[in-house]
Amino acid sequence: MTSLKKLFYGGRIYTMADSPAVCDAMIVDGDHISWVGSSSELSSVPSDSFELIDLDGQIILPGFIDSHTHLVFWALSRQQIDLDGATSYENALKIIRDFASKQSKSDKSWLVGKGWKREQWRKIKWPHKSELDRSVPDRPVAVFSKDEHLLWVNSKALAIAGITGQTPDPEGGEIGRDAGGETTGILRDNACRLVLMHAKPPSRREAETALKPAFAEMYRQGCVGVTSFDNIYGFEVLQTLDIAGKLPVRVVYHFPHDRVTEDTILRMKTGFGSEFLRIGGIKIFADGALGSQTALMFKPFADSKDNMGIEATSPNELRRIVGKATKAGMACAIHAIGDRANRNVLDAFEAVGRNVSSRFRHRIEHCQIVHPQDIKRFAELKVVASMQPSHATADIDLMKRYLGSRQRDSYRFRTFAKLGLTMCFGSDAPIEPLNPLHGIYAAVTGKAVEGRICFNPRETISVAQAVKGFTIAGAEAVGDAQRRGNLIAGKKADFIVLDRDIMRLDAEQILKTTVTATYINGELKYCADGFPD
Ligand SMILES: [Zn+2]
Numbered sequence: 001m002t003s004l005k006k007l008f009y010g011g012r013i014y015t016m017a018d019s020p021a022v023c024d025a026m027i028v029d030g031d032h033i034s035w036v037g038s039s040s041e042l043s044s045v046p047s048d049s050f051e052l053i054d055l056d057g058q059i060i061l062p063g064f065i066d067s068h069t070h071l072v073f074w075a076l077s078r079q080q081i082d083l084d085g086a087t088s089y090e091n092a093l094k095i096i097r098d099f100a101s102k103q104s105k106s107d108k109s110w111l112v113g114k115g116w117k118r119e120q121w122r123k124i125k126w127p128h129k130s131e132l133d134r135s136v137p138d139r140p141v142a143v144f145s146k147d148e149h150l151l152w153v154n155s156k157a158l159a160i161a162g163i164t165g166q167t168p169d170p171e172g173g174e175i176g177r178d179a180g181g182e183t184t185g186i187l188r189d190n191a192c193r194l195v196l197m198h199a200k201p202p203s204r205r206e207a208e209t210a211l212k213p214a215f216a217e218m219y220r221q222g223c224v225g226v227t228s229f230d231n232i233y234g235f236e237v238l239q240t241l242d243i244a245g246k247l248p249v250r251v252v253y254h255f256p257h258d259r260v261t262e263d264t265i266l267r268m269k270t271g272f273g274s275e276f277l278r279i280g281g282i283k284i285f286a287d288g289a290l291g292s293q294t295a296l297m298f299k300p301f302a303d304s305k306d307n308m309g310i311e312a313t314s315p316n317e318l319r320r321i322v323g324k325a326t327k328a329g330m331a332c333a334i335h336a337i338g339d340r341a342n343r344n345v346l347d348a349f350e351a352v353g354r355n356v357s358s359r360f361r362h363r364i365e366h367c368q369i370v371h372p373q374d375i376k377r378f379a380e381l382k383v384v385a386s387m388q389p390s391h392a393t394a395d396i397d398l399m400k401r402y403l404g405s406r407q408r409d410s411y412r413f414r415t416f417a418k419l420g421l422t423m424c425f426g427s428d429a430p431i432e433p434l435n436p437l438h439g440i441y442a443a444v445t446g447k448a449v450e451g452r453i454c455f456n457p458r459e460t461i462s463v464a465q466a467v468k469g470f471t472i473a474g475a476e477a478v479g480d481a482q483r484r485g486n487l488i489a490g491k492k493a494d495f496i497v498l499d500r501d502i503m504r505l506d507a508e509q510i511l512k513t514t515v516t517a518t519y520i521n522g523e524l525k526y527c528a529d530g531f532p533d
Contacts, residue, residue, distance in 0.1 A: 142196060161195040
């Protein structure tokens with residue numbers, strides 16, 4: 001281990017702190033930043049006492065924090081069938097066939113995957129089990145739609161699950177049937193579980209194997225930390241890695257409320273954990289999603305007379321869970337898409353009192369459609385708005401179809417930024433790609449990576465605001481801003497080097513920007529060729 005301090009100079013350093021906001025020199029001492037300032041103040045520095053690193057005109061930012069991921073699920077899904085980008089139904093089937101042909105012939109275990117979107121296909125049509133049977137007849141196949149609300153399965157999978165045309169729909173789910181009552185191989189929402197419960201979960205070893213390249217990909221994208229919503233099994237995998245000193249990014253973990261007994265999990269406290277793995281809190285669902293029109297709304301969706309979505313958890317139950325968790329010292333992260341769901345959650349947070357604890361903050365995941373009357377309550381109740389800019393751009397068509405004029409109340413990035421509340425950003429990977437630069441581009445331009453239309457020009461924000469959402473706000477949201485999230489003396493040396501100055505250049509340059517180096521705890525974890533180190 002080198003004991004030399006590292007002096008970075010020769011480029012702009014955006015600290016994402018108030019003072020200095022921008023500087024051109026930074027000293028890293030071991031795992032932390034010991035000084036930031038102007039290189040002119042360094043004329044007396046004896047050069048042999050530092051390792052000098054010339055940025056050569058590149059910029060430094062704090063390392064990106066993705067505040068909403070499903071880390072283990074994302075890592076595993078990178079190894080599974082991926083239909084995102086399939087151009088037609090036939091193309092989707094070919095991807096599945098090719099994937100299956102690469103597996104060992106003797107392997108008869110489940111083939112799973114995700115990513116199909118009928119609207120992306122040349123000819124929009126419903127996928128069917130029969131073509132899937134022809135492609136893969138001898139082993140069960142189950143592939144999620146891009147929004148994860150539909151599952152396309154083959155006959156083998158239906159047979160294992162014992163699902164026939166006579167099987168009744170489960171509550172909150174639907175088994176697709178044709179006019180003759182025969183199953184089609186499409187399952188909706190809770191019906192997916194009927195099949196998936198038969199698929200063997202990946203082993204710990206499989207998850208560990210999948211995580212290794214996933215961590216490398218995070219480094220490549222400048223991502224040094226995440227908040228993750230996975231199941232208990234995912235926590236066990238990460239904990240095992242952490243104990244072995246092999247967890248290389250900072251993870252804050254939220255447990256699914258419906259999969260744990262409150263009495264077990266609530267004995268832990270938000271913030272408990274190690275250098276790299278900490279307890280975030282519990283995750284609860286207030287409603288469904290916009291694409292399946294299950295978001296909980298005050299008024300019916302634009303294409304319906306009476307559908308106002310579903311209440312995944314009743315207001316009374318929300319209040320009970322939030323009350324119990326708060327008392328136990330555990331933060332709640334509550335999924336809320338529709339305006340009514342957001343109100344229900346804010347009501348529950350208000351009911352437990354606004355300053356229950358300064359040690360942790362409750363948060364709303366997505367905050368997609370918020371009634372104008374509720375906007376200020378986020379600030380009043382000190383609720384964290386955890387949002388995903390890439391959802392805003394992916395949802396442009398859905399908002400038009402289902403929301404009508406309420407599109408104005410969606411994804412209120414600029415409005416929230418003006419209120420000064422903690423608005424942290426994430427990708428929701430694997431629903432959307434993890435890449436934070438894509439998220440920043442979406443928040444700044446309002447456009448998808450390959451898109452032309454802006455979701456709402458009145459709610460786009462500056463590059464600096466978007467970077468804040470992917471750095472310091474992510475640390476603030478989990479009560480860790482004392483330790484990390486921006487670049488001032490005393491903070492952990494988690495930072496990245498970018499090959500161009502996204503703060504000053506045209507927004508279109510954001511997509512052409514490359515992360516040339518990623519540091520965590522002052523250690524160089526990733527280095528692209530362009531970095532002169
Ligand atoms: Zn999610």
